[in-house]
Amino acid sequence: MKKAAQASITSGVSAKDLQDRLSKLGDWLEWEPETVWAELERSGIAIRAYEKDKINAVKALLTTNAFWVDHLAFEKIAVALNDMDVSFDHYQNPSPGMLAKAIAEANSIRQVEFSEEVLKYIATVAFEDGLVVLPPPLDVAQESLDELTHPLIGSHLKGEIENAWTSARSSGFPESVYSNTVMGIQVAKMHAIQTYAGASA
Numbered sequence: 001m002k003k004a005a006q007a008s009i010t011s012g013v014s015a016k017d018l019q020d021r022l023s024k025l026g027d028w029l030e031w032e033p034e035t036v037w038a039e040l041e042r043s044g045i046a047i048r049a050y051e052k053d054k055i056n057a058v059k060a061l062l063t064t065n066a067f068w069v070d071h072l073a074f075e076k077i078a079v080a081l082n083d084m085d086v087s088f089d090h091y092q093n094p095s096p097g098m099l100a101k102a103i104a105e106a107n108s109i110r111q112v113e114f115s116e117e118v119l120k121y122i123a124t125v126a127f128e129d130g131l132v133v134l135p136p137p138l139d140v141a142q143e144s145l146d147e148l149t150h151p152l153i154g155s156h157l158k159g160e161i162e163n164a165w166t167s168a169r170s171s172g173f174p175e176s177v178y179s180n181t182v183m184g185i186q187v188a189k190m191h192a193i194q195t196y197a198g199a200s201a
Contacts, residue, residue, distance in 0.1 A: 016108040099138060122145075161183060
């Protein structure tokens with residue numbers, strides 16, 4: 001009897017867990033994508049488009065360095081790791097939180113040094129979101145963000161935000177830190193990014 005189709009093999013599943021699940025199929029990294037889909041369907045698992053994207057993203061993390069060296073590949077893999085459909089005909093502008101989650105997911109599989117190109121991409125996304133200080137794991141691009149923010153605000157404000165962030169972390173992020181001030185807004189954004197990404201504060 002054919003197994004009932006599962007709702008999802010990837011949604012809400014970490015990249016590392018997805019890798020482990022796919023490894024049970026056999027040498028899936030050596031297969032063409034169509035073979036992977038066929039094997040999953042044979043197991044009673046229906047595959048949606050965004051799930052195929054996520055499986056391809058995990059495969060790319062395991063077999064190439066594209067995520068770490070090419071900003072377009074970084075963006076598309078990041079989108080896929082956030083359970084969203086990937087589009088290759090335009091920029092998709094993932095949020096800082098989405099990028100943080102993708103980096104955390106990739107780091108769970110393996111760690112590679114980012115190229116300057118990708119670091120500048122991360123910094124640009126953060127800059128456009130109004131961030132001055134980056135929480136882990138986005139802080140890998142802090143120097144690239146500094147190049148964008150220092151000509152506008154200098155280093156003093158950055159130091160104040162860093163102090164506010166350190167204080168908020170040490171006090172367990174009480175509601176009082178989320179004031180309607182520059183410091184409060186920055187800390188709130190940084191905490192939201194880490195919470196979404198599941199990264200350690």
